[in-house]
Amino acid sequence: MGETSICQVRATVMLYDDTNKRWVPAGSENPSFSRVQIYHNAAANTYRVVGRKIQADQQVVINCAIIRGMKYNQATPNFHQWRDPKQVWGLNFGSKEDAAAFAAAMMRAIDAV
Numbered sequence: 001m002g003e004t005s006i007c008q009v010r011a012t013v014m015l016y017d018d019t020n021k022r023w024v025p026a027g028s029e030n031p032s033f034s035r036v037q038i039y040h041n042a043a044a045n046t047y048r049v050v051g052r053k054i055q056a057d058q059q060v061v062i063n064c065a066i067i068r069g070m071k072y073n074q075a076t077p078n079f080h081q082w083r084d085p086k087q088v089w090g091l092n093f094g095s096k097e098d099a100a101a102f103a104a105a106m107m108r109a110i111d112a113v
């Protein structure tokens, strides 16, 4: 029993560059959409966010565990963000609907771990 995807959206994955106080696209210089999914491992009851570039090489640009007590901030209807131990992630969603779907799945996952 592997992992099941509980949601799939389109978003540009961003990282906050604390040194220069600016957002940078994860995985490359120019922002481009990724397919972002939340995977659930039922056996271990763990969840993670995995994002792969939509075009070309399907590069993995985020692979981030969802941890108990994590705060998910819906900064704007299209831009949500959270902190992991090392960095701050931001998702610039392709649509408000995608943003709402991801937020619902993310909050379920945070409640379940």
Ligand SMILES: CC[C@@H]1C=C[C@H]2CCN(C(=O)[C@@H]3CC[C@H]4C=C[C@]5(CCCN5C(=O)[C@H](Cc5ccccc5Cl)NC(C)=O)C(=O)N43)[C@@H]2C(=O)N1CC(=O)O
Residues within 6 Å of the ligand: 014, 016, 022, 023, 071, 072, 073, 075, 076, 079, 081, 082, 083, 088, 089, 090, 092
């Ligand atoms: C992709 C461009 C991007 C698009 C959208 C807007 C939305 C607001 N915004 C920001 O960066 C806001 C403005 C102030 C700045 C200051 C600090 C930041 C940066 C690092 C994290 N942060 C926190 O405020 C965190 C949030 C949090 C709270 C609770 C739980 C988790 C977290 Cl992560 N607060 C803690 C206490 O961590 C931050 O998000 N900031 C984005 C933004 O301007 N742009 C445009 C651009 O940059 O050109």
